[in-house]
Amino acid sequence: MTVTKTETLPVRSGDDVVRVRQRVRALAVEIGLGLVDQTKIITAASELARNTLDYGGGGDVCMEIVQAAMRKGLRLTFEDHGPGIADIEQAMTDHYTSGGGLGLGLGGAKRLSNEFHIESTPGSGTRVTIARWK
Amino acid sequence: MKTDGAEVLSKTVTQDEAAILDAWNAALREGTSLQSGRIREAELQTQVKAVFGQIRDALASGGLDADAAGFASLRETLADISRSRAIQGFTPTDTANFVFSLKEPIFDALKRMLDGDATALAAGVWAAGKVLDRLGLQTMEVFLASREEVIGRQGQEIAELSTPVVRLWDGILALPLIGTLDSARTGVVMENLLQAIVDEEAEIAIIDITGVPTVDTLVAQHLLKTVAAARLMGADCIVSGIRPQIAQTMVHLGVELNVVSKATLADAFAVALKRTGRKVVRQQAPAEERR
Numbered sequence: 001m002t003v004t005k006t007e008t009l010p011v012r013s014g015d016d017v018v019r020v021r022q023r024v025r026a027l028a029v030e031i032g033l034g035l036v037d038q039t040k041i042i043t044a045a046s047e048l049a050r051n052t053l054d055y056g057g058g059g060d061v062c063m064e065i066v067q068a069a070m071r072k073g074l075r076l077t078f079e080d081h082g083p084g085i086a087d088i089e090q091a092m093t094d095h096y097t098s099g100g101g102l103g104l105g106l107g108g109a110k111r112l113s114n115e116f117h118i119e120s121t122p123g124s125g126t127r128v129t130i131a132r133w134k
Numbered sequence: 135m136k137t138d139g140a141e142v143l144s145k146t147v148t149q150d151e152a153a154i155l156d157a158w159n160a161a162l163r164e165g166t167s168l169q170s171g172r173i174r175e176a177e178l179q180t181q182v183k184a185v186f187g188q189i190r191d192a193l194a195s196g197g198l199d200a201d202a203a204g205f206a207s208l209r210e211t212l213a214d215i216s217r218s219r220a221i222q223g224f225t226p227t228d229t230a231n232f233v234f235s236l237k238e239p240i241f242d243a244l245k246r247m248l249d250g251d252a253t254a255l256a257a258g259v260w261a262a263g264k265v266l267d268r269l270g271l272q273t274m275e276v277f278l279a280s281r282e283e284v285i286g287r288q289g290q291e292i293a294e295l296s297t298p299v300v301r302l303w304d305g306i307l308a309l310p311l312i313g314t315l316d317s318a319r320t321g322v323v324m325e326n327l328l329q330a331i332v333d334e335e336a337e338i339a340i341i342d343i344t345g346v347p348t349v350d351t352l353v354a355q356h357l358l359k360t361v362a363a364a365r366l367m368g369a370d371c372i373v374s375g376i377r378p379q380i381a382q383t384m385v386h387l388g389v390e391l392n393v394v395s396k397a398t399l400a401d402a403f404a405v406a407l408k409r410t411g412r413k414v415v416r417q418q419a420p421a422e423e424r425r
Contacts, residue, residue: 018314021348039348039379040386046350047387094388102351108387 005065011049011078012058020049020061024076031065031072031134041074041132044112047105048078048128054099056080056126066131073114073133081125088118139261142244142254144193150243155186157239165231172222181215181232189236189265198261200268212269213276220280229277233270237262297323299330305337306406307369308399312345320356324363331369338406339364342399344375354389361393370394370409374402 007027009020024045028038045061052059059080066073085091092110097103106128110116113130120126147154159182163175188208195204212233219229244258297319300308309327313319327339341360346353361371373395376384384391396402407413 014316018316025347036379036382039383042348043350043383043387046348046352050350050352102355102389104351104388108351108389111386111388112383 001066001068003064003066007063009061009063010058011052011061011080014053017046017049017053021046023063024074027063027065027074028132031074033074033132033134037132037134040112041076041130044109044130044132045076047109048076048130051105051128052078052080052126054101056082058082059125071133073131075115075129075131077127077129079125079127084122084124084126085118085120086122088120092118139257140193140198142248142258143198143240143261143265144190146243146247146258147190147193147240150247151186151190153246154236154239154243155182157242158182158186158236161235161238162232165228165235172224185211185215186236189269193265198265200265200272208269209272212273216273216277217280220277220284226274226277230270230274233266233273237266240266293319293322297326299326301330301334301336302340302403303407303410303412305335305410306340306403307331307334307336307338308340308342308403310342310345310375310399313347315346315353315356320360324356324360327360328363328367331364331367336369337410338372339369340372340374340399340402340406342375342402343373343380344377344399346375349376349380349384349389351387351389354384354387354391357391361391372396372402372405374399 005027007023009023010016011020021042024042025038028041033041049061052061057080059078059082062077062079064075064077066075090096091098092106093103094107095103106118109128109130112132114133115129115131117129118126159179162178162182185208188211192205192208197204199205200209215232216229219232240262241259244255244262248255248258298310300310302308307327307330309323311323315323327341330336331339341357343349343357357373361373364371371393373391373393374397376395376397394402394405396405404414
């Protein structure tokens with residue numbers, strides 16, 4: 001699997017979340033994702049970017065276009081250095097929220113992407129990686 | 135011998151005025167300000183003359199502190215100029231260059247005046263650099279502040295424009311949402327809708343999200359809150375304009391809207407008419423059929 005393009009965007013304010021969505025849309029169009037898949041990865045990115053901002057206190061998102069065999073994909077890595085998640089299983093549960101949201105963001109992002117990986121160390125931060133393949 | 139840079143500079147600027155002005159005008163002519171066609175040469179020369187006169191007077195009043203009282207009128211003139219530059223659409227470079235392009239003519243004049251006296255020359259150059267840099271920065275500050283003012287005003291206008299509540303029929307309101315739904319805008323939207331429900335004595339409010347590019351859990355939550363608030367006021371909501379890709383995404387997200395929803399605004403309007411006991415009929419059959 002090779003990475004053909006890498007971009008990094010900061011997530012520090014609500015405006016950045018909008019910018020992340022716009023960039024993800026552009027990259028999704030670039031690798032030729034259909035309208036439904038575009039919308040899915042954009043929505044997943046929106047959820048994770050807002051998590052990074054609201055719960056992680058801001059961070060960065062790394063966007064990569066990856067190529068494996070004949071397939072192209074979009075891989076997004078959201079990283080923050082916030083308080084981390086103590087119980088990942090609980091955080092992934094639908095309708096559980098530690099803030100004021102609907103509690104569907106993490107689980108929803110997982111269902112909206114082909115690959116989902118989360119790692120978190122309490123006290124040092126969280127990193128979520130998702131990918132959507134064409 | 136102790137050399138006062140300010141004094142040297144002031145003397146040079148006063149004595150060599152004509153030559154410096156010529157060189158400054160020439161430098162500005164070479165720049166891109168005139169070529170862009172946003173300003174006429176006569177206008178530029180008037181500004182050059184006014185600013186130069188004030189620089190000379192300010193320097194004569196003593197001191198190099200561009201924030202001091204002696205520079206007050208010069209600061210005002212420069213602020214006016216850069217404000218008009220910002221509105222006329224000049225680039226930041228063009229605007230800053232108006233002041234910075236004066237450096238070379240003044241340095242040249244100092245060189246002519248103080249040929250051989252290296253200490254005095256260095257003092258004069260340093261003094262000129264200090265004053266002009268400060269003036270250039272002030273110009274940029276005003277330039278940016280004016281731009282920000284324009285952007286801020288546009289932002290407010292967009293916020294107001296993009297949340298209209300329209301009356302479709304007696305007791306039926308529509309709220310076409312366009313663009314990104316952040317918390318600040320959603321607040322305005324909800325307030326407008328609830329007020330309109332009171333004003334129009336509405337029974338049904340149609341929230342159309344055709345123009346909302348992404349519906350994530352936050353947008354869904356905002357919608358749910360708006361719907362719940364409208365319901366408390368006695369109005370039923372219909373959400374319309376849910377495109378196929380948005381519908382699929384919402385299912386995967388696990389969001390349930392628990393409101394009547396329709397694919398298009400027209401469908402939603404038909405439902406609203408039906409619920410309020412009305413129906414749309416053709417006035418009469420077309421002329422040919424009647425015969």
